[in-house]
Amino acid sequence: MRSRAESGAKRLALDAALLGAALLLSYLESFIPLPLAGAVPGIKLGFANIAVILCAYLISMPDAAALSLCRIVISAVLFGSVTSLWFSLAGGAAALAVLAVIIYSPLRNHISPIGASVACAAAHNAGQLSAACFVFGSADILRYLPALLISAVIFGSITGVIAGRVITAAGSIKR
Amino acid sequence: MTGKVKRIGGLPLTVGDALIILLVLAAAGVMSAAFAFDRPDGEGDRYAVVISPDGRKEVPLDIAGVFTVNGEGHTLTVAVESGSVYVLDSDCPDRICVSSGRISEPGEMIVCLPAKIMITVETEADAGSVRADGEIDAVAG
Numbered sequence: 058m059r060s061r062a063e064s065g066a067k068r069l070a071l072d073a074a075l076l077g078a079a080l081l082l083s084y085l086e087s088f089i090p091l092p093l094a095g096a097v098p099g100i101k102l103g104f105a106n107i108a109v110i111l112c113a114y115l116i117s118m119p120d121a122a123a124l125s126l127c128r129i130v131i132s133a134v135l136f137g138s139v140t141s142l143w144f145s146l147a148g149g150a151a152a153l154a155v156l157a158v159i160i161y162s163p164l165r166n167h168i169s170p171i172g173a174s175v176a177c178a179a180a181h182n183a184g185q186l187s188a189a190c191f192v193f194g195s196a197d198i199l200r201y202l203p204a205l206l207i208s209a210v211i212f213g214s215i216t217g218v219i220a221g222r223v224i225t226a227a228g229s230i231k232r
Numbered sequence: 233m234t235g236k237v238k239r240i241g242g243l244p245l246t247v248g249d250a251l252i253i254l255l256v257l258a259a260a261g262v263m264s265a266a267f268a269f270d271r272p273d274g275e276g277d278r279y280a281v282v283i284s285p286d287g288r289k290e291v292p293l294d295i296a297g298v299f300t301v302n303g304e305g306h307t308l309t310v311a312v313e314s315g316s317v318y319v320l321d322s323d324c325p326d327r328i329c330v331s332s333g334r335i336s337e338p339g340e341m342i343v344c345l346p347a348k349i350m351i352t353v354e355t356e357a358d359a360g361s362v363r364a365d366g367e368i369d370a371v372a373g
Contacts, residue, residue: 172249179256206260
C-alpha cells in the first residue's frame with residue numbers, strides 16, 4: 058500500500074493529520090498513570106507510535122521517519138525538557154531503524170503491525186537506556202532493560218493491535 | 233497490508249510477530265540472568281552514591297541526614313535514614329525519582345533523567361562497580 062500514486066498534497070495532508078494524532082496521543086498518554094512508573098523509569102504506553110506505524114504501513118517509511126522526528130521534537134518542546142529530548146531521539150531513532158528493517162525487508166509479509174509495534178517498542182526502550190548509559194557513564198542502568206522489554210511486548214502488542222485495526226479499516230475505504 | 237499474511241489460529245498474530253515477541257522475551261531473560269550473576273553482594277559499610285552533572289558523591293548510609301543535589305537546573309532533596317536513601321522532593325517535571333521510594337541494597341537505583349542524577353547503593357567491597365567520569369553532558373551537546 059505504497060502511496061507513490063498519491064498526489065503530493067494529499068500525502069502532505071495525511072502526514073500532517075497523523076502528526077497531529079501522534080502529538081495528541083502523546084499528550085493523552087501522559088494522563089494515564091502506570092503503576093510501575095516509579096520502579097521502572099522510561100516505562101510508557103507508546104501510543105504515539107501507533108501513528109508512526111500507520112504512516113509506515115499506509116504511506117511510506119520515509120514519511121514515518123519524518124513523522125516520528127517531528128513528533129518527538131514538538132512533543133519535547135511542548136511537554137518535556139531539553140534533556141528528555143535527547144533520550145527520546147535516541148529511542149525514536151532506534152525504533153525507526155528497526156521499523157525500516159521490517160518494512161524494507163522480505164520479512165514484511167510475515168510481520169503484522171503487532172510484531173512491528175513490539176519491535177519498535179523494544180528498540181525504543183533499548184535505545185533510550187543506552188543513551189542514559191552514556192549520559193550517566195555507567196552500565197548499571199541497563200538493569201532496567203529486561204523489565205522494559207517485557208513492558209514493550211505488552212504495550213507494543215496493544216498499540217500494534219490498534220494500529221492493525223486502523224490499517225485494515227483504511228484498506229477497505231474507497232480511495 | 234494485503235490480506236495474504238498468514239495468521240496463527242484465531243489470533244491476529246503472524247508467525248513473524250510471534251518470533252519477534254519470543255526474541256524480545258528471550259533477550260529480557262538472558263539479560264536478567266546475566267545481571268543476576270553480576271549482583272554485588274559485598275560486605276561492609278554501605279554508601280549512597282550520587283552521580284550528577286557535578287560529579288560523584290558518596291554518602292554513608294548509617295548517618296541520617298538530608299542534602300540537596302543539583303543537575304540541569306533541577307534540585308533534588310535527598311534523605312538518608314535507617315540505612316536507606318530516597319528522594320524527599322524534586323522540582324523535576326516527572327517526579328519519578330520521588331515516587332521511586334527507598335533503596336538500601338546494592339543494585340537498586342533511583343534515577344532522575346531530567347536532572348541527570350542517579351543514586352545507587354554500594355558497599356565498600358564493591359566500590360568502583362559504578363563508574364562515573366564526571367563528563368555527564370557529552371551527549372546533550
